[in-house]
Amino acid sequence: xxxxxxxxxxxxxxxxxxxxxxxxxxxxxxxxxxxxxxxxxxxxxxxxxxxxxxxxxxxxxxxxxxxxxxxxxxxxxxxxxxxxxxxxxxxxxxxxxxxxxxxxxxxxxxxxxxxxxxxxxxxxxxxxxxxxxxxxxxxxxxxxxxxxxxxxxxxxxxxxxxxxxxxxxxxxxxxxxxxxxxxxxxxxxxxxxxxxxxxxxxxxxxxxxxxxxxxxxxxxxxxxxxxxxxxxxxxxxxxxxxxxxxxxxxxxxxxxxxxxxxxxxxxxxxxxxxxxxxxxxxxxxxxxxxxxxxxxxxxxxxxxxxxxxxxxxxxxx
Amino acid sequence: xxxxxxxxxxxxxxxxxxxxxxxxxxxxxxxxxxxxxxxxxxxxxxxxxxxxxxxxxxxxxxxxxxxxxxxxxxxxxxxxxxxxxxxxxxxxxxxxxxxxxxxxxxxxxxxxxxxxxxxxxxxxxxxxxxxxxxxxxxxxxxxxxxxxxxxxxxxxxxxxxxxxxxxxxxxxxxxxxxxxxxxxxxxxxxxxxxxxxxxxxxxxxxxxxxxxxxxxxxxxxxxxxxxxxxxxxxxxxxxxxxxxxxxxxxxxxxxxxxxxxxxxxxxxxxxxxxxxxxxxxxxxxxxxxxxxxxxxxxxxxxxxxxxxxxxxxxxxxxxxxxxxxxxxxxxxxxxxxxxxxx
Numbered sequence: 001x002x003x004x005x006x007x008x009x010x011x012x013x014x015x016x017x018x019x020x021x022x023x024x025x026x027x028x029x030x031x032x033x034x035x036x037x038x039x040x041x042x043x044x045x046x047x048x049x050x051x052x053x054x055x056x057x058x059x060x061x062x063x064x065x066x067x068x069x070x071x072x073x074x075x076x077x078x079x080x081x082x083x084x085x086x087x088x089x090x091x092x093x094x095x096x097x098x099x100x101x102x103x104x105x106x107x108x109x110x111x112x113x114x115x116x117x118x119x120x121x122x123x124x125x126x127x128x129x130x131x132x133x134x135x136x137x138x139x140x141x142x143x144x145x146x147x148x149x150x151x152x153x154x155x156x157x158x159x160x161x162x163x164x165x166x167x168x169x170x171x172x173x174x175x176x177x178x179x180x181x182x183x184x185x186x187x188x189x190x191x192x193x194x195x196x197x198x199x200x201x202x203x204x205x206x207x208x209x210x211x212x213x214x215x216x217x218x219x220x221x222x223x224x225x226x227x228x229x230x231x232x233x234x235x236x237x238x239x240x241x242x243x244x245x246x247x248x249x250x251x252x253x254x255x256x257x258x259x260x261x262x263x264x265x266x267x268x269x270x271x272x273x274x275x276x277x278x279x280x281x282x283x284x285x286x287x288x289x290x291x292x293x294x295x296x297x298x299x300x301x302x303x304x305x306x307x308x309x310x311x312x313x314x315x316x317x
Numbered sequence: 318x319x320x321x322x323x324x325x326x327x328x329x330x331x332x333x334x335x336x337x338x339x340x341x342x343x344x345x346x347x348x349x350x351x352x353x354x355x356x357x358x359x360x361x362x363x364x365x366x367x368x369x370x371x372x373x374x375x376x377x378x379x380x381x382x383x384x385x386x387x388x389x390x391x392x393x394x395x396x397x398x399x400x401x402x403x404x405x406x407x408x409x410x411x412x413x414x415x416x417x418x419x420x421x422x423x424x425x426x427x428x429x430x431x432x433x434x435x436x437x438x439x440x441x442x443x444x445x446x447x448x449x450x451x452x453x454x455x456x457x458x459x460x461x462x463x464x465x466x467x468x469x470x471x472x473x474x475x476x477x478x479x480x481x482x483x484x485x486x487x488x489x490x491x492x493x494x495x496x497x498x499x500x501x502x503x504x505x506x507x508x509x510x511x512x513x514x515x516x517x518x519x520x521x522x523x524x525x526x527x528x529x530x531x532x533x534x535x536x537x538x539x540x541x542x543x544x545x546x547x548x549x550x551x552x553x554x555x556x557x558x559x560x561x562x563x564x565x566x567x568x569x570x571x572x573x574x575x576x577x578x579x580x581x582x583x584x585x586x587x588x589x590x591x592x593x594x595x596x597x598x599x600x601x602x603x604x605x606x607x608x609x610x611x612x613x614x615x616x617x618x619x620x621x622x623x624x625x626x627x628x629x630x631x632x633x634x635x636x637x638x639x640x641x642x643x644x645x646x647x648x649x650x651x652x653x654x655x656x657x658x659x
Contacts, residue, residue, distance in 0.1 A: 062438065109626065118381065118438060119582045119629050126569055127622020133615040235615075243446055246439075256436050288561070292450025295443035302435045 008253040008305065012268040019272060023279040030282070037159050039274050044163035044229070045070060045222035046241055047270045050248040051167075051174050052218045054266045055211050057249050058178075060191040060258025061110060061117035063212065066219040066245060068128035069102050070238030073223030075132040078141035078233040088145045096220050102128060103216020107209030125242070133235045142232035152228025163225045170218075175263045187211070191258030240291075247294050248273050251301035273297070324588055327579040331594045338598065342605040354604065355484045360474055360555060361600045362593075363489035364389075367548040368567050369574035369592040370497050371541030376575055377517045378537045379584030380430060380437035384422065385545040385571055387448035389564030392418045392549025394452055397461035397559050404467045411470075412550060419546020420539050422448055427538030431531040445568065453561050463557030474555045489551050496544075497593045504589065513537055517584030573621055574599050577628045599624075 023030040040047065049066050056063045073095040080091035102124065109120040151162045178184035190197040190204050197204050219238075227233050252269035254261025273294065280290050343349045368385050375382045396415045400406055406414075422444070429440045463471060476488040503510040512533045515523040520530045548567075553559060578595025580587025599621065607614040 109630070113630060113633055115629055115633055116582055119576070120626065122569070122572065123622045123625035123629070125622070126573070126618050127626065130615075130617065130619025130622050133617075134613070134619055137613060137615045243442055246442065250439065256439055286453070288450045288453040291446045295446035295450070298439060298443040299429065299435060302439050303429070303433055306434055 006253070006262070006265075009262065009265045009268060012252070012265060012272060016268055016272050016275070019275045019279060023275055023282065026279065027282050030278070033159060035278075037155075037161070037164060039278050040164050040167065041161060041229070043244070043274055043277070044161075044167060045226050045238065046244045047248070047274070048163070048167050048170060048222050048225070049215075049219055049241070050245045050266060050270055051170055051263070052211075052215045053245050053249045054252065054254055054261060054263060055174070055178070055187055056117075056215050057246075057254050057256065058191045058258055058261050059187050059208060059211050060194070061208065061211070062121065062246070063106065063117065063215045064121040064242050065102070065106060065124040065128055066215060066222075067238040067241035068125045068132065069099060069216055069219035070223040070226065070241065071236065072102070072128045072132040072135075073099055073220035074227045074233045074237045075135045075223075075235060077224055077227050078144075079135045081144055082141040088148045092224055095224055096217060099216040099218070099220025099223075100213050101216070102220070103213035104209060106216065107212030110212065111205035111208040129235075129239070132237070136233065136235045138235065140232050140234045144227065144231065148228050149231055152225060152231070163229065166221075166225075171263065171267060178263050183207075188259055191260075193259075243291065243298070244273060244294055247298040247301065251297060253305075256302060269301075324579075324586075324591075328588070328591055328594065331577075331579060331591060331598070335594060335598050335601065338601055338605075342601075342609065345611070346605070346608050349605075349608070352483055352485065356487070357604055358597065358600045359487060359490040361604075362596050363474065363487075363493040364548050364551045364555065365567070365570055365574060365596040365600065366493045366497055366593045367544045367551065368571040369578070369596045370500055370589045371544035371548075372568075372571040373575045373578070373580050373587060373589050373592040374500075374513060374537045374544075375437070375541045376572075376580050376582060377513045377584055377587060378534050379517050379520070380534060380537070381441065381572065381582075382426065382437065382538065382541050383441040383568045384426060384444035384448055385541060386564045386567035386569075387445045387452070388419050388422045388542055388545040389549045389552055389567050390559075390562070391422070391448055391452045391455070391564075392546040393553040393556075393559045393563045394456050394461060394549075394561075396550045397466065397553045398456075400467060400470060401461065401465040408469065412547065415546045415550035416543045417546070419549065420543040422546075423539040423542020424535075426542065427535035430538060431534040441568075449561070456561055458561060461553070461557075461559040466553070466557060470554050471557060474551065489554065493551070494593070496547075497589050501589045509533075509536075514585055518586070570599060570621075571596075573625050576625050579628075579632070581632065582629060 020031075029035055049070070053063060053066065076098055077088075077091050077095045080086040080094060081088050086094070106117070106121055106124055109115050110117045154161060156162045156165055178187065186197070186202055186207055189200070190202065190207055194204050223238065226237055248269045249261075249266055250256060250269075251272065252261065252263075252266030254266065276293070276297070277290050280293065285293075339350070368389060372382060372385060392415050395418050396411060399414060400411055426437070426440055426444055429435050430437045474487060474489040477485040478488055478491050479486050504513065505511075512523065512528045513536075515526065515528055516530045516533045523533075524530050545567075549564065552564060556563075574595035575587070575592045576582060576595070577598055578587065578591030578593070580592055580595075602620060602624070603617050606612060606617055606620065
């Protein structure tokens with residue numbers, strides 16, 4: 001049992017139960033199935049991207065461009081369907097291709113050129129957003145095919161929409177890959193030390209590029225989910241999402257320096273951030289303040305473990 | 318003949334790029350090089366240069382500050398509110414006030430980065446959101462308008478100090494350039510400021526040389542915050558109307574200016590003069606794209622992203638070649654007595 005729930009995960013579980021209890025106490029509606037589905041549905045893009053961001057950060061890199069890639073994919077879809085008359089299914093495939101290409105671009109500059117991922121993805125954060133703005137300028141495009149909107153807005157199995165279903169499937173898939181497969185183990189090893197992994201004969205550059213491509217792919221998919229869910233797309237789709245996404249991952253116990261963290265922790269952190277935001281909305285706290293609280297949470301999630309280890313080192317065992 | 322240092326070479330190369338970009342747009346746009354272009358760019362650079370200068374101080378120590386835009390916004394609003402309630406406040410006091418506000422925010426960032434050991438990207442990404450929500454709370458979602466401000470403040474950015482060849486040098490621009498030059502002199506001449514380079518090049522070696530690396534990083538964040546605070550006052554004076562989104566995106570623009578200006582993202586190398594020229598370059602391109610018929614003004618961000626990527630790539634390739642050259646030279650010199658020339 002301790003293997004699945006480390007001390008940090010247990011701590012997160014306790015916090016989560018407390019927030020759920022508080023929310024349920026404030027509003028009896030909170031615990032209904034519909035509200036729980038809505039909870040995810042309102043942030044489905046962020047939580048989906050967070051799962052892959054965990055891989056990126058465990059691998060000791062960071063991808064700040066996911067929000068912009070999401071916007072680029074949504075804008076490309078809107079332009080293709082709304083203005084060029086491309087069939088929506090084909091447009092979806094093309095957008096996912098854009099995601100893969102953008103991820104490859106990030107990965108190539110990081111892994112082959114040896115540039116810090118912080119700078120590369122900061123540049124593509126501006127650049128991808130720029131391309132999205134070139135496509136849509138200051139327009140807003142809506143009116144997508146009915147089946148596409150239905151995928152984003154209606155339940156696919158019972159009340160559960162496609163986004164939530166794909167999130168659960170992706171979680172299970174990535175959990176298996178990270179905890180059970182060779183790919184996951186390589187991700188940890190490279191995250192601990194790229195040099196050591198290189199000496200052990202791993203193709204670290206290829207591995208990093210693959211992870212960035214996965215990040216781009218999932219961000220592009222999230223952009224499509226957004227287009228389907230909201231039904232209209234503007235140039236600023238996904239702006240600033242990186243804050244929530246990175247907070248979820250780091251709060252989940254993934255080390256910002258790479259090499260450690262579990263998907264269980266990230267899953268719990270996702271629930272904490274979602275229910276905390278939902279609870280603040282129930283108490284009529286504005287969006288700006290909510291974002292500030294998430295910011296505090298981000299600092300706390302890195303600060304508390306550090307203080308913990310420092311105290312542990314000081315007191316003689 | 319004295320040999321040029323790599324830093325000087327880099328700035329000369331940057332000036333060349335600046336001239337080439339200007340020449341390109343001059344050939345594309347009719348009546349391009351005129352006094353209006355100079356005024357527009359210099360008023361914008363007056364604000365960005367201060368932020369880029371602060372960003373450079375932070376990047377020199379191997380850190381980054383994403384919260385500078387939010388600090389600019391908060392300071393613009395707070396100084397606006399201050400001068401509205403006390404219109405007779407002396408300009409110097411107001412400037413000091415803006416510096417203090419910014420320094421306060423910088424202190425929070427610096428303490429968390431230097432003494433709590435939280436990486437700067439995390440601290441300042443969070444701080445960006447926290448400072449912005451502090452602004453929303455503080456302002457109560459009210460705006461400040463030009464009518465609230467005293468006349469001297471509104472006049473300040475457009476006040477011509479002197480004219481060279483028909484080009485007006487206005488007060489805010491001149492002030493910003495003077496500040497950047499002062500910071501540059503401090504960085505090159507003063508011992509405590511040199512510590513920024515030492516810490517950025519190698520924090521362990523700096524510690525062994527008796528430099529307090531933590532205090533140096535803290536000082537960099539405080540100085541960056543203070544400069545962003547002053548930039549907030551300039552922002553207030555230039556635009557007059559301040560809402561809660563004031564200063565949004567300046568953090569990215571300042572990083573772009575610094576990186577284009579040859580400040581190494583790995584810390585320890587670069588100059589604020591480079592960042593100033595980088596800021597001019599960014600503004601020149603932005604202002605020119607708006608007037609260029611071939612592309613729409615919405616190309617701005619895409620071009621900016623591409624520029625940053627090419628600047629860091631060019632830098633990395635150059636560094637790689639230099640390192641290879643040095644290794645080859647050292648191998649050649651190995652049999653003889655080694656005289657290291659860094």
